[in-house]
Amino acid sequence: EVVLTQSPATLSLSPGDRATLSCRASQSVRTYLAWYQQKPGQAPRLLIYDASNREPGIPARFSGSGSGTDFTLTISSLEPEDFAVYFCHQRYIWPRNFGQGTKLEIK
Amino acid sequence: QVQLQESGPRLVRPSETLSLTCTVSGGSMSGFYWSWIRQSAAKGLEWIGRIHLIEGTVYSASLESRVTISADTSKNQFSLRLTSVTAADTAVYYCARDRGSKGPEDYWGQGILVTVSS
Numbered sequence: 116e117v118v119l120t121q122s123p124a125t126l127s128l129s130p131g132d133r134a135t136l137s138c139r140a141s142q143s144v145r146t147y148l149a150w151y152q153q154k155p156g157q158a159p160r161l162l163i164y165d166a167s168n169r170e171p172g173i174p175a176r177f178s179g180s181g182s183g184t185d186f187t188l189t190i191s192s193l194e195p196e197d198f199a200v201y202f203c204h205q206r207y208i209w210p211r212n213f214g215q216g217t218k219l220e221i222k
Numbered sequence: 223q224v225q226l227q228e229s230g231p232r233l234v235r236p237s238e239t240l241s242l243t244c245t246v247s248g249g250s251m252s253g254f255y256w257s258w259i260r261q262s263a264a265k266g267l268e269w270i271g272r273i274h275l276i277e278g279t280v281y282s283a284s285l286e287s288r289v290t291i292s293a294d295t296s297k298n299q300f301s302l303r304l305t306s307v308t309a310a311d312t313a314v315y316y317c318a319r320d321r322g323s324k325g326p327e328d329y330w331g332q333g334i335l336v337t338v339s340s
């Protein structure tokens with residue numbers, strides 16, 4: 116089973132800041148890596164799929180990069196609604212699984 | 223716009239069977255995979271399994287002995303059965319649409335909290 120390790124566990128930033136979230140896989144998942152945003156009481160929302168493809172309707176301030184084992188989600192300038200928990204998710208190796216999440220909180 | 227909605231009992235006794243249904247609206251079930259995923263504080267997001275109307279089912283190895291996913295296309299629904307539940311199965315259960323080779327789970331239900339307790 117692939118282990119997805121996200122860092123940091125918590126990231127404290129201010130609106131307008133740039134956020135950089137990391138996801139590291141224990142073995143290569145090629146580019147089959149997605150990012151989700153989850154707010155309290157809501158289901159995860161797909162932001163990025165296949166490492167760098169933005170889902171329709173997702174603002175351009177969200178971008179993804181990486182391949183193999185190291186991936187990054189970047190939010191270029193934080194808006195108040197961006198403070199949430201972010202998960203990475205791989206679909207290359209069975210079983211599909213998720214990282215433990217990074218909580219992005221207001222500083 | 224595709225929408226998914228989970229339904230079923232929110233309280234299940236230990237050793238009994240958890241049964242949930244996901245109703246799909248706004249689109250056909252054909253051509254996609256349909257997944258169940260759960261989330262708990264202890265295990266985070268955990269992929270349970272998925273069904274494709276032609277290809278069949280795939281389950282997580284850790285749950286395979288207790289899980290059954292089925293579909294009823296006449297009702298545009300798919301279902302989850304999890305047998306012999308324990309407190310460790312307490313979680314928010316989500317159903318989701320899976321794009322298969324074209325991408326990950328994109329549309330999700332709102333989730334349903336199922337508690338295992340006597």
